[in-house]
Amino acid sequence: MRAWEIQGSFGLDHLRLTDRPEPRPGPGQLTVRLTAASINYRDLLMVRGIYNPRQKLPLVPCSDGVGVVVELGPGVRRFAVGDRVSPIFSQSWLEGPPDRRAERTTLGGPLDGVMQEYLVVHEDSAVAVPEHLSDDEAACLPCAGVTAWRTVVTEGRVTAGDTVLTLGTGGVSLLAMQLARLQGARVIITSSSDDKLTRASELGAHHTINYRQVERWGKQAARIAGDRGVDLVVEVGGAGTLDESLRAVRVGGTVALIGVLAGARSDVALTRILMHSVRVQGIFVGNRADFEALNRALSLHTDVRPIVDRVFDFATLPKALRYLASGQHFGKVVVRAP
Ligand SMILES: NC(=O)c1ccc[n+]([C@@H]2O[C@H](COP(=O)([O-])OP(=O)(O)OC[C@H]3O[C@@H](n4cnc5c(N)ncnc54)[C@H](OP(=O)(O)O)[C@@H]3O)[C@@H](O)[C@H]2O)c1
Structure with missing residues:
Protein backbone atom coordinates (compact mmCIF):
# COMPACT_ATOMS: atom_id res chain seq x y z
CA MET A 1 0.00 0.00 0.00
CA LEU A 141 -13.06 16.28 13.31
CA PRO A 142 -10.65 13.95 15.19
CA CYS A 143 -8.22 16.66 16.38
CA ALA A 144 -9.59 20.06 15.31
CA GLY A 145 -13.27 19.28 15.93
CA VAL A 146 -12.72 17.45 19.21
CA THR A 147 -10.40 20.22 20.46
CA ALA A 148 -13.08 22.80 19.68
CA TRP A 149 -15.73 20.71 21.47
CA ARG A 150 -13.63 20.13 24.58
CA THR A 151 -12.73 23.83 24.67
CA VAL A 152 -16.24 25.21 24.26
CA VAL A 153 -18.42 22.53 25.84
CA THR A 154 -16.51 20.10 28.11
CA GLU A 155 -14.10 22.58 29.70
CA GLY A 156 -15.61 25.94 28.63
CA ARG A 157 -19.19 25.05 29.68
CA VAL A 158 -20.41 27.77 27.35
CA THR A 159 -24.10 28.48 27.67
CA ALA A 160 -26.72 30.66 25.98
CA GLY A 161 -25.97 34.36 26.46
CA ASP A 162 -22.21 33.89 26.99
CA THR A 163 -19.66 35.74 24.91
CA VAL A 164 -16.81 33.75 23.33
CA LEU A 165 -13.69 35.23 21.73
CA THR A 166 -11.94 33.02 19.15
CA LEU A 167 -8.52 33.97 17.77
CA GLY A 168 -7.86 33.62 14.05
CA THR A 169 -9.73 31.73 11.36
CA GLY A 170 -7.85 28.42 11.39
CA GLY A 171 -9.36 24.97 11.76
CA VAL A 172 -9.84 24.92 15.54
CA SER A 173 -11.01 28.53 15.83
CA LEU A 174 -13.73 28.31 13.17
CA LEU A 175 -15.08 25.07 14.59
CA ALA A 176 -15.03 26.66 18.06
CA MET A 177 -16.98 29.60 16.66
CA GLN A 178 -19.58 27.27 15.14
CA LEU A 179 -19.93 25.26 18.36
CA ALA A 180 -20.15 28.39 20.53
CA ARG A 181 -23.01 29.61 18.34
CA LEU A 182 -24.66 26.22 18.67
CA GLN A 183 -24.53 26.67 22.48
CA GLY A 184 -26.32 30.01 22.08
CA ALA A 185 -23.31 32.24 22.67
CA ARG A 186 -22.30 35.53 21.09
CA VAL A 187 -19.02 35.15 19.17
CA ILE A 188 -16.25 37.67 18.57
CA ILE A 189 -13.60 36.49 16.11
CA THR A 190 -10.23 37.99 15.20
CA SER A 191 -8.17 37.66 12.03
CA SER A 192 -5.25 39.25 10.21
CA SER A 193 -7.45 39.55 7.09
CA ASP A 194 -10.58 41.63 6.45
CA ASP A 195 -11.64 39.18 3.73
CA LYS A 196 -11.52 36.31 6.19
CA LEU A 197 -13.48 38.38 8.72
CA THR A 198 -16.19 38.99 6.13
CA ARG A 199 -16.42 35.24 5.55
CA ALA A 200 -16.52 34.64 9.33
CA SER A 201 -19.44 37.09 9.62
CA GLU A 202 -21.27 35.24 6.85
CA LEU A 203 -20.77 32.06 8.88
CA GLY A 204 -22.34 33.67 11.94
CA ALA A 205 -19.66 35.57 13.87
CA HIS A 206 -21.45 38.43 15.66
CA HIS A 207 -18.42 40.75 15.87
CA THR A 208 -15.06 40.81 14.11
CA ILE A 209 -11.71 42.46 14.91
CA ASN A 210 -8.65 42.69 12.66
CA TYR A 211 -5.80 41.96 15.11
CA ARG A 212 -3.25 43.54 12.75
CA GLN A 213 -5.17 46.84 12.73
CA VAL A 214 -6.38 46.90 16.34
CA GLU A 215 -3.42 46.50 18.68
CA ARG A 216 -5.59 46.32 21.82
CA TRP A 217 -8.01 43.77 20.36
CA GLY A 218 -8.51 42.20 23.80
CA LYS A 219 -9.69 45.46 25.29
CA GLN A 220 -11.98 45.98 22.30
CA ALA A 221 -13.45 42.50 22.76
CA ALA A 222 -14.13 43.25 26.45
CA ARG A 223 -15.91 46.45 25.42
CA ILE A 224 -18.04 44.57 22.88
CA ALA A 225 -18.99 42.18 25.69
CA GLY A 226 -20.34 45.16 27.61
CA ASP A 227 -17.20 45.87 29.67
CA ARG A 228 -17.96 42.76 31.68
CA GLY A 229 -15.45 40.91 29.52
CA VAL A 230 -15.84 37.70 27.57
CA ASP A 231 -16.64 34.40 29.24
CA LEU A 232 -14.23 32.25 27.23
CA VAL A 233 -11.18 32.96 25.07
CA VAL A 234 -10.19 30.29 22.54
CA GLU A 235 -6.47 31.07 22.79
CA VAL A 236 -4.37 29.66 19.93
CA GLY A 237 -1.61 32.30 19.92
CA GLY A 238 0.08 31.66 23.28
CA ALA A 239 2.84 33.99 24.42
CA GLY A 240 2.20 36.71 21.84
CA THR A 241 -1.54 36.93 22.50
CA LEU A 242 -2.08 35.92 26.13
CA ASP A 243 -1.83 39.44 27.59
CA GLU A 244 -4.60 40.70 25.30
CA SER A 245 -6.67 37.57 25.98
CA LEU A 246 -6.37 38.36 29.70
CA ARG A 247 -7.61 41.90 28.97
CA ALA A 248 -10.60 40.42 27.15
CA VAL A 249 -11.73 37.84 29.69
CA ARG A 250 -14.24 38.61 32.46
CA VAL A 251 -13.58 38.22 36.17
CA GLY A 252 -13.89 34.48 36.81
CA GLY A 253 -13.81 33.69 33.07
CA THR A 254 -11.73 31.10 31.22
CA VAL A 255 -8.80 31.36 28.84
CA ALA A 256 -8.49 28.00 27.10
CA LEU A 257 -4.83 27.65 26.13
CA ILE A 258 -4.76 25.58 22.98
CA GLY A 259 -1.86 26.69 20.81
CA VAL A 260 1.35 28.65 20.78
CA LEU A 261 1.30 30.06 17.24
CA ALA A 262 2.73 33.34 18.56
CA GLY A 263 5.31 31.90 20.98
CA ALA A 264 5.60 29.29 23.73
CA ARG A 265 7.44 31.24 26.47
CA SER A 266 5.59 34.06 28.10
CA ASP A 267 6.06 37.11 30.28
CA VAL A 268 2.37 37.58 31.18
CA ALA A 269 0.93 39.87 33.82
CA LEU A 270 0.16 37.20 36.42
CA THR A 271 -1.68 39.67 38.65
CA ARG A 272 -4.46 39.80 36.09
CA ILE A 273 -4.97 36.06 36.48
CA LEU A 274 -5.03 36.06 40.28
CA MET A 275 -6.84 39.36 40.87
CA HIS A 276 -9.55 38.45 38.38
CA SER A 277 -9.77 34.75 39.35
CA VAL A 278 -9.19 33.77 35.72
CA ARG A 279 -9.12 30.08 34.91
CA VAL A 280 -6.31 29.35 32.42
CA GLN A 281 -7.21 25.91 31.12
CA GLY A 282 -4.74 23.88 29.07
CA ILE A 283 -6.41 21.82 26.36
CA PHE A 284 -5.05 18.55 24.94
CA VAL A 285 -7.51 17.73 22.13
CA GLY A 286 -10.09 15.46 23.79
CA ASN A 287 -11.14 11.88 24.42
CA ARG A 288 -13.50 9.46 22.69
CA ALA A 289 -16.42 10.59 24.85
CA ASP A 290 -15.84 14.19 23.66
CA PHE A 291 -15.74 12.97 20.04
CA GLU A 292 -18.98 11.00 20.42
CA ALA A 293 -20.71 13.97 22.09
CA LEU A 294 -19.55 16.22 19.23
CA ASN A 295 -20.89 13.75 16.67
CA ARG A 296 -24.26 13.57 18.45
CA ALA A 297 -24.50 17.37 18.36
CA LEU A 298 -23.54 17.57 14.68
CA SER A 299 -25.98 14.81 13.74
CA LEU A 300 -28.80 16.84 15.31
CA HIS A 301 -27.68 20.20 13.87
CA THR A 302 -26.85 19.23 10.31
CA ASP A 303 -26.29 22.83 9.21
CA VAL A 304 -23.10 22.95 11.32
CA ARG A 305 -20.39 21.56 9.07
N1 LIG B 1 -3.94 21.76 22.39
C1 LIG B 1 -4.57 21.06 21.47
O1 LIG B 1 -5.22 20.08 21.76
C2 LIG B 1 -4.54 21.52 20.06
C3 LIG B 1 -5.34 20.93 19.09
C4 LIG B 1 -5.36 21.46 17.81
C5 LIG B 1 -4.53 22.54 17.52
N2 LIG B 1 -3.72 23.05 18.47
C6 LIG B 1 -2.87 24.22 18.22
O2 LIG B 1 -3.74 25.32 17.99
C7 LIG B 1 -3.18 26.19 17.06
C8 LIG B 1 -4.14 26.36 15.90
O3 LIG B 1 -4.22 25.12 15.24
P1 LIG B 1 -5.01 24.98 13.87
O4 LIG B 1 -4.78 23.57 13.41
O5 LIG B 1 -6.37 25.50 14.01
O6 LIG B 1 -4.13 25.95 12.96
P2 LIG B 1 -4.45 26.59 11.58
O7 LIG B 1 -5.64 25.99 10.96
O8 LIG B 1 -3.16 26.59 10.81
O9 LIG B 1 -4.84 28.09 12.00
C9 LIG B 1 -3.90 29.06 12.23
C10 LIG B 1 -4.59 30.42 12.22
O10 LIG B 1 -4.34 31.06 13.44
C11 LIG B 1 -4.35 32.45 13.25
N3 LIG B 1 -3.18 33.07 13.88
C12 LIG B 1 -1.87 32.89 13.61
N4 LIG B 1 -1.13 33.69 14.38
C13 LIG B 1 -2.01 34.39 15.14
C14 LIG B 1 -1.87 35.40 16.11
N5 LIG B 1 -0.67 35.88 16.46
N6 LIG B 1 -2.99 35.89 16.68
C15 LIG B 1 -4.21 35.43 16.35
N7 LIG B 1 -4.40 34.48 15.42
C16 LIG B 1 -3.32 33.98 14.84
C17 LIG B 1 -4.33 32.72 11.76
O11 LIG B 1 -5.65 33.19 11.42
P3 LIG B 1 -5.87 34.41 10.39
O12 LIG B 1 -5.27 33.94 9.10
O13 LIG B 1 -7.32 34.57 10.37
O14 LIG B 1 -5.13 35.60 10.96
C18 LIG B 1 -4.05 31.35 11.17
O15 LIG B 1 -4.66 31.13 9.93
C19 LIG B 1 -1.81 25.60 16.70
O16 LIG B 1 -0.83 26.15 17.55
C20 LIG B 1 -1.98 24.14 17.01
O17 LIG B 1 -0.76 23.48 17.27
C21 LIG B 1 -3.70 22.55 19.72
Missing part, protein backbone atom coordinates in the same frame (compact mmCIF):
# COMPACT_ATOMS: atom_id res chain seq x y z
CA ARG A 2 1.03 3.60 -0.50
CA ALA A 3 2.09 5.65 2.53
CA TRP A 4 3.79 8.94 3.22
CA GLU A 5 6.74 8.77 5.62
CA ILE A 6 9.03 11.33 7.21
CA GLN A 7 12.30 9.56 6.40
CA GLY A 8 15.83 10.01 7.73
CA SER A 9 15.47 13.46 9.24
CA PHE A 10 12.82 16.14 9.70
CA GLY A 11 11.64 18.71 7.17
CA LEU A 12 9.16 18.93 4.32
CA ASP A 13 11.93 17.81 1.95
CA HIS A 14 12.18 14.53 3.85
CA LEU A 15 8.63 13.43 3.14
CA ARG A 16 8.68 10.33 0.92
CA LEU A 17 5.87 8.42 -0.76
CA THR A 18 6.65 4.74 -0.07
CA ASP A 19 5.24 1.24 -0.30
CA ARG A 20 4.39 -0.57 2.92
CA PRO A 21 2.90 -4.04 3.48
CA GLU A 22 -0.87 -4.00 3.98
CA PRO A 23 -1.59 -4.39 7.73
CA ARG A 24 -3.92 -7.14 8.98
CA PRO A 25 -6.14 -6.80 12.06
CA GLY A 26 -5.45 -8.78 15.24
CA PRO A 27 -8.03 -9.64 17.94
CA GLY A 28 -10.34 -6.69 18.64
CA GLN A 29 -8.91 -4.66 15.75
CA LEU A 30 -10.28 -3.24 12.48
CA THR A 31 -8.63 -2.40 9.21
CA VAL A 32 -9.76 1.00 7.94
CA ARG A 33 -9.29 1.96 4.26
CA LEU A 34 -8.73 5.69 4.57
CA THR A 35 -10.62 7.96 2.20
CA ALA A 36 -9.74 11.48 3.40
CA ALA A 37 -7.50 13.18 5.91
CA SER A 38 -7.14 16.74 7.13
CA ILE A 39 -4.00 18.48 8.25
CA ASN A 40 -3.45 20.34 11.48
CA TYR A 41 -0.82 22.87 12.45
CA ARG A 42 0.58 20.12 14.69
CA ASP A 43 1.27 17.96 11.61
CA LEU A 44 3.36 20.75 10.12
CA LEU A 45 5.31 21.10 13.40
CA MET A 46 5.77 17.31 13.53
CA VAL A 47 7.16 17.14 9.97
CA ARG A 48 9.51 20.03 10.72
CA GLY A 49 10.78 18.31 13.89
CA ILE A 50 9.57 21.12 16.14
CA TYR A 51 6.68 19.31 17.83
CA ASN A 52 8.87 16.47 19.10
CA PRO A 53 12.53 16.57 18.01
CA ARG A 54 13.00 13.11 19.59
CA GLN A 55 10.25 11.49 17.52
CA LYS A 56 11.53 8.20 16.01
CA LEU A 57 11.58 8.04 12.20
CA PRO A 58 10.27 6.89 9.81
CA LEU A 59 6.85 8.18 10.79
CA VAL A 60 3.58 8.24 8.85
CA PRO A 61 2.33 11.79 9.55
CA CYS A 62 -1.10 13.29 10.35
CA SER A 63 -3.72 12.36 12.91
CA ASP A 64 -7.09 13.22 11.38
CA GLY A 65 -8.76 10.85 8.95
CA VAL A 66 -11.91 9.05 7.96
CA GLY A 67 -12.40 5.75 6.17
CA VAL A 68 -14.33 2.55 5.69
CA VAL A 69 -13.93 -0.64 7.73
CA VAL A 70 -12.74 -3.35 5.31
CA GLU A 71 -11.69 -6.18 7.64
CA LEU A 72 -12.43 -7.24 11.22
CA GLY A 73 -10.15 -9.10 13.58
CA PRO A 74 -11.57 -11.82 15.87
CA GLY A 75 -14.02 -10.63 18.52
CA VAL A 76 -14.89 -7.19 17.11
CA ARG A 77 -18.35 -6.07 18.33
CA ARG A 78 -18.57 -2.29 17.88
CA PHE A 79 -18.28 -2.13 14.07
CA ALA A 80 -19.03 -4.09 10.89
CA VAL A 81 -17.38 -4.19 7.46
CA GLY A 82 -18.60 -1.19 5.44
CA ASP A 83 -19.02 1.16 8.43
CA ARG A 84 -17.61 4.65 8.04
CA VAL A 85 -15.32 5.46 10.97
CA SER A 86 -12.70 7.88 12.24
CA PRO A 87 -9.78 6.74 14.36
CA ILE A 88 -9.56 8.82 17.55
CA PHE A 89 -6.62 11.20 18.06
CA SER A 90 -5.26 9.62 21.25
CA GLN A 91 -5.82 5.92 20.76
CA SER A 92 -5.89 5.05 24.49
CA TRP A 93 -7.90 8.00 25.84
CA LEU A 94 -11.53 7.00 25.93
CA GLU A 95 -12.96 9.17 28.76
CA GLY A 96 -12.13 11.24 31.83
CA PRO A 97 -9.07 13.45 32.23
CA PRO A 98 -5.94 12.83 30.13
CA ASP A 99 -2.91 11.01 31.52
CA ARG A 100 0.65 10.42 30.36
CA ARG A 101 -0.42 7.40 28.32
CA ALA A 102 -2.96 9.55 26.46
CA GLU A 103 -0.11 11.83 25.42
CA ARG A 104 1.99 8.89 24.19
CA THR A 105 -0.62 7.15 22.05
CA THR A 106 -1.48 9.85 19.52
CA LEU A 107 -1.67 9.29 15.76
CA GLY A 108 0.75 11.12 13.49
CA GLY A 109 3.45 10.86 16.20
CA PRO A 110 4.48 8.99 18.18
CA LEU A 111 2.18 6.41 16.49
CA ASP A 112 2.02 6.17 12.70
CA GLY A 113 -0.79 8.35 11.38
CA VAL A 114 -3.38 8.47 8.63
CA MET A 115 -1.33 9.36 5.54
CA GLN A 116 -1.51 5.77 4.33
CA GLU A 117 -4.04 3.65 2.46
CA TYR A 118 -4.91 1.33 5.35
CA LEU A 119 -4.70 1.75 9.12
CA VAL A 120 -5.34 -0.92 11.75
CA VAL A 121 -6.84 0.34 15.02
CA HIS A 122 -8.47 -1.25 18.03
CA GLU A 123 -12.26 -1.13 17.80
CA ASP A 124 -12.34 0.96 21.00
CA SER A 125 -10.15 3.60 19.32
CA ALA A 126 -12.56 4.56 16.55
CA VAL A 127 -15.93 6.32 16.35
CA ALA A 128 -18.79 6.15 13.86
CA VAL A 129 -18.99 9.14 11.49
CA PRO A 130 -22.14 11.35 11.31
CA GLU A 131 -24.00 10.24 8.18
CA HIS A 132 -24.68 13.70 6.76
CA LEU A 133 -21.02 14.72 6.61
CA SER A 134 -18.91 14.13 3.51
CA ASP A 135 -15.60 12.30 3.97
CA ASP A 136 -13.76 15.61 3.53
CA GLU A 137 -15.84 17.24 6.26
CA ALA A 138 -15.66 14.28 8.64
CA ALA A 139 -11.86 14.18 8.25
CA CYS A 140 -11.71 17.57 10.01
CA PRO A 306 -16.60 21.89 9.19
CA ILE A 307 -15.35 24.51 6.72
CA VAL A 308 -13.14 22.85 4.11
CA ASP A 309 -10.95 25.47 2.47
CA ARG A 310 -9.04 23.35 -0.08
CA VAL A 311 -8.68 19.71 -1.03
CA PHE A 312 -5.35 18.26 -2.21
CA ASP A 313 -4.54 14.91 -3.82
CA PHE A 314 -2.71 12.31 -1.74
CA ALA A 315 0.40 12.66 -3.92
CA THR A 316 0.63 16.39 -3.13
CA LEU A 317 0.86 16.25 0.70
CA PRO A 318 4.00 18.48 0.81
CA LYS A 319 2.12 21.09 -1.23
CA ALA A 320 -0.84 20.91 1.17
CA LEU A 321 1.49 21.40 4.17
CA ARG A 322 3.19 24.38 2.49
CA TYR A 323 -0.24 25.88 1.84
CA LEU A 324 -1.14 25.51 5.54
CA ALA A 325 2.20 27.09 6.47
CA SER A 326 1.43 30.09 4.24
CA GLY A 327 -1.57 30.96 6.44
CA GLN A 328 -3.80 31.63 3.43
CA HIS A 329 -6.38 29.06 4.50
CA PHE A 330 -9.76 29.71 6.10
CA GLY A 331 -10.78 26.62 8.07
CA LYS A 332 -9.43 23.22 7.11
CA VAL A 333 -7.07 21.81 4.49
CA VAL A 334 -7.96 18.28 3.35
CA VAL A 335 -5.91 15.59 1.61
CA ARG A 336 -7.78 12.84 -0.26
CA ALA A 337 -6.62 9.26 0.10
CA PRO A 338 -5.19 7.54 -3.02
